[in-house]
Amino acid sequence: MLEGLFVNLIPQELLAVLACPKCKGDLVLEEKLSGLICQKCALLYEIRDGIPIMLVEEAKPLQEAPSAEEKDE
Numbered sequence: 702m703l704e705g706l707f708v709n710l711i712p713q714e715l716l717a718v719l720a721c722p723k724c725k726g727d728l729v730l731e732e733k734l735s736g737l738i739c740q741k742c743a744l745l746y747e748i749r750d751g752i753p754i755m756l757v758e759e760a761k762p763l764q765e766a767p768s769a770e771e772k773d774e
């Protein structure tokens with residue numbers, strides 16, 4: 702029931718608490734990609750069902766052109 706709400710209304714104080722699990726750096730909310738980006742690591746931490754997936758192994762690399770569409774291989 703809170704689906705989607707988190708992405709749109711992620712509180713600044715929560716953003717301040719969230720940090721990249723890899724470098725402990727700041728994350729930037731990227732609503733278009735429904736995730737949080739660490740620019741230092743060039744990783745996207747997806748937000749699924751309103752919950753940020755703060756796992757390095759689940760993060761998506763950003764080196765390729767950002768695309769909302771995912772290709773599963």
Ligand SMILES: [Zn+2]
Pocket residue numbers: 721722723724725726739740741742743
């Ligand atoms: Zn990082």
